[in-house]
Amino acid sequence: MKAITVGDQRIECDELEEGRHGLVLYQDDRIVGYVPYDRLECVAQTRSPVASSSIRSIGYDDEADELEIEFQSGGVYRYAGVSQETYEEFLSARSHGTYFHENVRGQYDYHRIR
Known part of the structure; x- marks a missing residue:
C-alpha cells in the first residue's frame, strides 16, 4: 500500500x-x-494478493501505466508502459508465473523498488 x-x-x-x-x-x-x-x-492499496508459487501480489497504477509485482522472494518490481488490459489478463491468468514469463518479462522497462 x-x-x-x-x-x-x-x-x-x-x-x-x-x-x-x-x-x-x-x-x-x-x-x-x-x-x-x-x-x-x-x-x-497498491497490490492484490494472488495464488502463485512465484508471485505474491500484483498491482497497477493506471495514472502512470505501471505494473507492480511482488515476488515470493520479497522483491518488488515496477514495469513501465503496461496497459490496463495486460494487467487485467495477468490478474485473471490461470498461472501467474507463466503469464509473467510469456507476457511481461523482457517486454517492458522495469526497476526494483524493494
Missing part, C-alpha cells in the same frame, strides 16, 4: 498504524514514515 500526502508525496509501506495525530508507516517491521492526518490525502 502507499500513503499519499497533500503534496503528492507517495510513501510505500506494507503496514500502518493509526496514531493520535497521524499514521505511522511500516515496511518489514521498521518505520518508514509518519504522515500527520492534516497532510494525508489518502491511503491506497
